[in-house]
């Protein structure tokens with residue numbers, strides 16, 4: 001049976017991006033059709049942020065137990081029930097799922113079609129037996145794991161983010177190809193849950209982060225016992241018994257590893273195939289949908305947001321993009337994206353967080369006319385009390401003190417980065433952060449002290465001392 005629907009907005013993809021537009025638009029009075037071919041909630045809920053953070057939470061708990069003696073507490077080593085850990089992961093997903101469910105979106109007033117969408121013309125698509133005509137479309141079809149051209153890989157089964165959370169038994173030896181956020185989070189999670197773990201990275205780990213922060217991450221992984229091979233090239237993979245044999249070159253030598261499990265985490269590929277983009281007049285560039293600053297595609301009535309645009313691939317960016325689309329599509333406002341204050345966090349322990357420009361990027365855009373202020377966790381009383389003294393904050397400013405970027409490697413870095421995100425988006429100077437009152441003893445003082453450190457050279461200079469002595473001399 002076929003049917004036809006005419007609507008205001010039709011959204012393809014029920015992940016973070018699509019759901020954010022749908023929930024906003026329908027509650028603002030638009031008629032919304034939402035089409036999802038798989039699980040509502042997309043990657044973030046089912047195979048991304050939520051399961052990875054739930055797995056990491058279990059891993060960090062296990063690790064904390066092993067450190068109990070540092071606090072004068074004596075416990076035995078944690079007994080890790082890997083299947084139990086995975087049950088916890090699934091329980092966390094199940095707890096959040098109702099919020100992203102078909103039922104909730106139908107209650108909000110959306111028409112939800114659970115099928116695959118494909119454009120048939122500039123203003124029509126088909127999903128299952130339904131033809132949808134809409135004034136505006138939003139493509140939010142996300143991304144999937146990109147598979148690198150390693151000889152032999154096409155002939156062996158391997159894990160990606162889509163399958164790694166379905167594994168119920170602890171890998172004896174997990175080999176991870178790719179040292180980006182997925183590879184590193186999964187490496188630490190599995191190591192702390194009892195697996196032997198090896199990471200093979202063609203460059204250096206966490207390449208999008210500041211090298212000073214990455215050094216903290218690398219040390220932590222090495223302390224945990226993760227084997228890291230950086231600047232290593234995987235050459236060949238094959239089956240070996242029930243596991244895998246991987247050959248790589250590293251520091252000029254050829255090495256062979258044998259592992260029980262293989263996880264590929266080498267980046268993402270936008271979901272643009274079989275969408276009928278040609279019929280819709282939507283152009284792609286570099287394997288992703290090309291959009292302008294208003295997130296419009298080459299067909300001005302079709303927007304694209306989230307991972308499918310190949311930009312910054314985070315859930316918070318999917319929601320941010322959704323807000324821009326709502327302003328453009330519903331209110332006809334020419335709202336444009338501004339990505340100057342986008343934070344991101346890798347949730348290893350300690351966390352690695354960045355917002356705005358790191359030192360290298362700031363030098364590339366502002367030359368050497370920048371200043372860098374740092375402060376170390378070891379100088380923070382709360383960090384000492386918690387025995388979490390590894391790490392630092394690094395803030396980059398213009399010569400006049402306008403904040404360009406901040407990076408934090410340390411306990412709760414993800415919670416601390418919000419202040420800097422606000423500071424950059426509000427174009428604040430270091431004085432604003434230096435002048436605020438931070439409660440004692442909190443890790444938040446690290447931010448204030450970094451801002452204070454920025455003033456140290458001028459505050460405690462010969463000139464200041466001269467002025468103070470002069471003023472005191474007045475009586």
Ligand SMILES: Cc1cc2nc3c(=O)[nH]c(=O)nc-3n(C[C@H](O)[C@H](O)[C@H](O)COP(=O)(O)OP(=O)(O)OC[C@H]3O[C@@H](n4cnc5c(N)ncnc54)[C@H](O)[C@@H]3O)c2cc1C
Pocket residue numbers: 012013014015016017018035036037038039040041042043044045047048049050052053115116117118140141142143161182271274275305306307308312313314315316317318347
């Ligand atoms: C392991 C992992 C951990 C991550 N951790 C974090 C994190 O901690 N923090 C963070 O901010 N980000 C994280 N991310 C990134 C984050 O998950 C993504 O940026 C986000 O999910 C992108 O949302 P999206 O809506 O663009 O795409 P998706 O979530 O991929 O949703 C797209 C949806 O479209 C559907 N679809 C595709 N094609 C069609 C079609 N033709 N018809 C109908 N439906 C279709 C898909 O089934 C899917 O449900 C992580 C990603 C991974 C893989």
Ligand SMILES: NC(=O)c1ccc[n+]([C@@H]2O[C@H](COP(=O)([O-])OP(=O)(O)OC[C@H]3O[C@@H](n4cnc5c(N)ncnc54)[C@H](O)[C@@H]3O)[C@@H](O)[C@H]2O)c1
Pocket residue numbers: 148149150177178179180181182183185200201202203204205206207232233234265266267268312313314344345346347
């Ligand atoms: N905490 C978070 O916010 C979080 C967590 C996980 C994922 N994500 C998002 O998902 C995206 C994808 O994550 P990712 O880690 O898969 O991708 P990524 O692109 O960030 O990192 C992939 C890494 O794999 C390496 N690589 C590529 N091909 C290789 C090869 N053949 N051999 C060895 N190494 C190779 C790259 O050099 C790179 O370091 C991230 O960029 C991020 O946007 C976010």
